[in-house]
Every structure is written in structure tokens, then in C-alpha cells.
Amino acid sequence: MKFNIKNIFSVSTAFALCFLLLSSCDKKAETTQAEEHHDDAKNVVELTPAQVKAAQIVFGNFEKKNLSEVITTNGYTQLPPQNQADVSAFMGGIVKTIAVIDGQYVKKGQSLATFQSMEFNNLRLEKAKLTEELQQAKVNKEFLDLDFARQKELSDENVTAKKTFQKVSSELDLVNNKIKITQQQIEILEQNLLLSGNGNSTTIVITAPISGYITAVNVKIGSNVSANTSLFSIVDNSEMYVELLVYEKDLFKIKVGQNLRFVLTNQGNKEIVGKIFSIGKAFQKETKSVAVRANINNLNIGLIPGMYVNALIDIGNSDVNTLPIDAIVKAEGKEFIFIHEAEEKHEHKTGEKVHEEDTGVHFKRIEVKTGTTQLGYVQVTPLEAIPAGAKLVTKGSYYLQSSIANAEGGDEHGH
Incomplete structure (x- = not known):
């Protein structure tokens, strides 16, 4: 019986190539699974309850706000003349x-x-x-x-x-x-x-x-x-209002009864709302602006006459999901928010007592797309589904992003 050495070599070569190909596929699959696991891991932060408290992390939800159909203006807080008095003697x-x-x-x-x-x-x-x-x-x-x-x-x-x-x-x-x-x-x-x-x-x-x-x-x-x-x-500050200057090009959009809102930095960016009750009928001095006056709904927040305000007058009803600017972090050229999902506690017995172990507080990073920013709030559109019942981090996101960056040995968080 004669053996064809050439044929034997060809068969051996084919088996070797198949083995290498299968090995390559297995390694590629393992690499892909490792990368996916790494991607999931680098988007998760675990903190102890003490760390959460120390970082002053605040939870919240999306707020519906009108950030598009508005007129931006500025002015000052004012008092009506009957709420001011100069006391004098007539002799x-x-x-x-x-x-x-x-x-x-x-x-x-x-x-x-x-x-x-x-x-x-x-x-x-x-x-x-x-x-x-x-x-x-x-x-x-x-x-x-x-x-x-x-x-x-x-x-x-x-x-x-x-x-x-x-x-x-x-x-x-x-x-x-x-x-x-x-x-x-x-x-x-x-x-x-x-x-x-x-x-x-x-x-x-x-x-x-x-x-x-x-x-x-x-x-x-x-x-x-x-x-x-x-x-x-x-x-007497009990009847204070805001006087805003609206320019000629926006006057036709302004009407009595429209809502407005503004924030004061010394009030922790707390939003203050009001409603227009008067629109001037003449230009203010040499400017092409008209005085627009609005009541203030929440007067019990320490306002005083003469405070400078930046205000937004709502002229439409297009509400969008918004979050405070501090809720957004930037990393790797993307924008993220953090969410916290409710977690189960593990139980173990010591003698006849049952103890609950806190497994830590887990936060997950979610990629989002942002839009219009006004008065400390920004329009937010999540790029992946947020589980029902999850809490959104509205303050403390920079701390969580820093934890991810430190775990990877770099500093990729943005400000």
C-alpha cells in the first residue's frame, strides 16, 4: 500500500487551520464577554450609606418645565408706593x-x-x-x-x-x-x-x-x-412685585395673566413664580423697552426691594423633562446621569435572631442627551430605558463620577 505524503500533509494542515480557527473564535467570544462585563462594571458605583450621606447625594425625579417657548428678561423687585413711608415732622x-x-x-x-x-x-x-x-x-x-x-x-x-x-x-x-x-x-x-x-x-x-x-x-x-x-x-414687603423690561420686538407676545419664573442665587436657586398684572403703555426713558409688572406668589422667602432678577416669561405650553444642571456629568465625550434602584437586603441568623445586612447602595450611570438650559435646569433625554421606580441623582453626580474615574486609575470626569 502506497501513501501519498502530499495528501497526508494537506489533511494535517487543514486540521491545524480548523483548530486555530476554533481557538480564535473561543478567545474572541471570551474577550467580547469580558468587554461587556467591563462596560457594565464601569457604569456602576457602590457606596456605603455613610458615604452617601457624606457626599450629600440628593434624589429626585424629572420635572416638567417649559424651556423653549419663553422670553428672557431682567429687572428688579419693587414695592408699591403705599407700602413705603418716609416719616417726618411738620415743624x-x-x-x-x-x-x-x-x-x-x-x-x-x-x-x-x-x-x-x-x-x-x-x-x-x-x-x-x-x-x-x-x-x-x-x-x-x-x-x-x-x-x-x-x-x-x-x-x-x-x-x-x-x-x-x-x-x-x-x-x-x-x-x-x-x-x-x-x-x-x-x-x-x-x-x-x-x-x-x-x-x-x-x-x-x-x-x-x-x-x-x-x-x-x-x-x-x-x-x-x-x-x-x-x-x-x-x-412693608408683604405686597412686593417684580418690574421687568421687555423690548419692543417681544411686546406683542406679552399678555396680562402670563406666568413667569426666576431664581435668586442667595436662595439656593429656588424657583420663584409669579403672574403678569400690568404692561406699561410707554417706553422707559430713552430705551426701547416697556415695564412689565408681575405679582410674586411665594413672598415668604426673604425678598427685599431692589433685588436684581433674571426671569423667564412663559408664552407657550411645551413642557419637557428637566433635571438640575448638577445632575449631569460628562465623561468620554458623553453625558450621563446616575440612577439608584431599590435593592434587596440579605438575612442571616445568629442564634435565634435574624439580622439584615446592607449590601451597599448601588448607582448606575445612564447615558443621556441634553437640550435647552435655563435657570439652572436642563432638558434631558435618556438614551436607554430607566427602570420603573428608580430614583434619579439630582445632586452628587460629580462625586459618583469621580469614584468611577478613580477605580479606573484616571480622571475622566468632567465639570
């Missing part, structure tokens, strides 16, 4: 006592200060003079009332000329006006001054015309004040 004098300090809350009618005025002697004499004139006018009125009735009766019987009756009627009108004006003058003195003291010195009490907070104390004990000098300033 000069020397400050005797001061009962309030800057920042103190006062009620309408509360005593703010007292001062002594020598000028009041003249006013006291004036009041006495006015009182005497009032009494005399009342006496004249009684006489003219009788004369008026008598002349009217004679005029009706044509016994005397009507000219005399008209003269008496005119005099009676003058007396009535005199009484009315004199009474008003006396009332003004009595309403604005509280008398106490003796001799030539009179103590005048200055009271608060509105309730609110003292924002300025412009005097001190011994200060010599003149008439109409501003002694105190008071503001």
Missing part, C-alpha cells in the same frame, strides 16, 4: 427720645420718637386763636339763622325787598364755610401732635404711618431737625 425741634432701631418691625401708630419744639408755642397760640374764631363764628351763625328765617318770611309776603334776604343768605353761607374750615384746621393740629410737658416746652410724638420694617434711622438724640426732614424710613 422743627430737637430730638428727645428714639424708640426704634434699623431693621425693627413696627405697627401703624406705634411711637418712633419724641422731640421738643419751641415752635409749638406759636401753634398752640394759633390753635387758641382758631378755637376763639370758631366760637365767634358759631355765635354769628345763630344770629344769621334767625335773621335768615325772618327775612325769608318777609320776602315771601313781599313786605321787604328780596335784596335784603339775599344779603343775609350770602352772609350765612360765609359763616358756615368759616366754621367748616376752622374745624378742619383744629383737627389737623390735634391729629398730628400729642401734648405733654409744662411751660414753653412741648413734647411731640412721632408715630409710624404704616406697619413694616424700619430701613433707615436718620437722627440721633439731640439732633436738631427742621420741618419736613425725613427722620425714619419704613417698608
